[in-house]
Amino acid sequence: MNTNMIRTSLRSMLIKCISLVNPGSQATTSVCQFANRPGSDPEPPTLPYNKYINAMTSMPRKSDVTTEQLTAYLSENFGSDIFANDVHSACDALGITYATATKRLRDFYVKRGTWNLTVQERLEQTYQAPAAAPAIQVTDREHQNLIPDKDDNFVPFGNFSDVKKVIKSGLFYPVFITGMSGNGKTFSVDQACASLNRELIRVNITIETDEDDLIGGFRLVNGETVWHNGPVIEALERGAVLLLDEVDLASNKILCLQSVLEGKGVFLKKIGKFVKPAAGFNVIATANTKGKGSDDGRFIGTNVLNEAFLERFALTFEQEYPTVAVETNILKKVAASLPTEGSVTEFCENLANWADIIRKTFKDGGIDEVISTRRLVHIIRAYSIWGDRMKAIKVCVNRFDDETKQSFIELYDKIDANVEVKEEDNAEVPF
Secondary structure (H helix, E strand, O other): OOHHHHHHHHHHHHHHHHHHHOOOOHHHHHHHHHHOOOOOOOOOOOOOHHHHHHHHHOOOOOOOOOHHHHHHHHHHHHOOEEEHHHHHHHHHHHOOOHHHHHHHOHHHEEEOOEEEOOHHHHHHHHHHHHHHOEOOOHHHHHHOOOOOOOOOOOOOOOOHHHHHHHHHHOOOOOEEEEEOOOOOHHHHHHHHHHHHOOOEEEEEOOOOOOHHHHOEEEEEEOOEEEEEEOHHHHHHHHOOEEEEEOHHHOOHHHHHHHHHHOOOOEEEOOOOEEEOOOOOOEEEEEEOOOOEOOOOOOOOOOOEOOHHHHHOOOEEEEEOOOOHHHHHHHHHHHHHOOOOOOOOHHHHHHHHHHHHHHHHHHHOOOOOOOOOHHHHHHHHHHHHHHOOHHHHHHHHHOOOOHHHHHHHHHHHHHHOOOOOOOOOOHHHOOO
């Protein structure tokens, strides 16, 4: 290979390198002119050798043009809808590369080669709107009557007077009420608030209950995303009694109420607002267990609650079933409100005695099931429909297994001499 061939090869390599690094620059132009000169003794290039090296190796300087300056130029000259040709024009006018411009416009990107300068503004308005626009109008919430209705059939018993005193005091004093199913835990709180004209907000807790259900969150209303207060926030702002029903069914997500149970209110981190409890606000929880789970499996689904959560309840009341006399009075009041034929006083007394014997046997470990006050009320209601004592009892104890059901029916047959156990003619039942 002769000298001219080597020189030509080197020229080509130099032109390619410089063109790749900085196309269209003064250095590239100068080298190209130098490389293409004819003759065996070419003149030296216009720029010194070290400037060629700098042109190939130096990084481009960071642009001083800000996003605000770029969007202002584009908006003034091309409007809010921007296309690739508009960006190229802005690059020439502001002295920046197309890559830099597209990087500055990434928050306004719509699709390839298209930008919209109002996208970011719309997103900011959507986020800011919830803090000022609740999902329900404030006036609507203020006009809601959350005071429970008084029940004429209610008979005070158990911890009712104590619960009523706590609510009447107006102090923040969280209460935990535990006891067997159907013994009036929730009903007593409901009627205590009714007698005191206090607002009550009841929340039925499940394993799925989370912070969004309790505290609140964003909802889609009329095509707009707005903030909606949860029942806890409603109770805090209104100074109402918050009833957490069946709280032992909750998961560890219930711990979002820790600060609420301390009486300190809660910070709504999604909208940056702190809610303080209004005067009279209190929390009452009901459960079938004491938050330690169900060892005998009777209350499937109950969970072991966090000890720090339980410790925040100052008082714990154990609710028992009413005495025979109280329960008889309850059943008589229920019967009086129903279209029953004849006197049901004897039937109410027999039912109360029957349930009392079953409960005592249950405590002694003789049976695995129990008759609740709620089930006795069901029997009275069934009797008002069929007018047959034994049929009313049967349809209400069918939920138990065959052995337990039969023992309950036989026990009542021994207590009430006016009933007769007989087989029903199912063929006469219309379908």
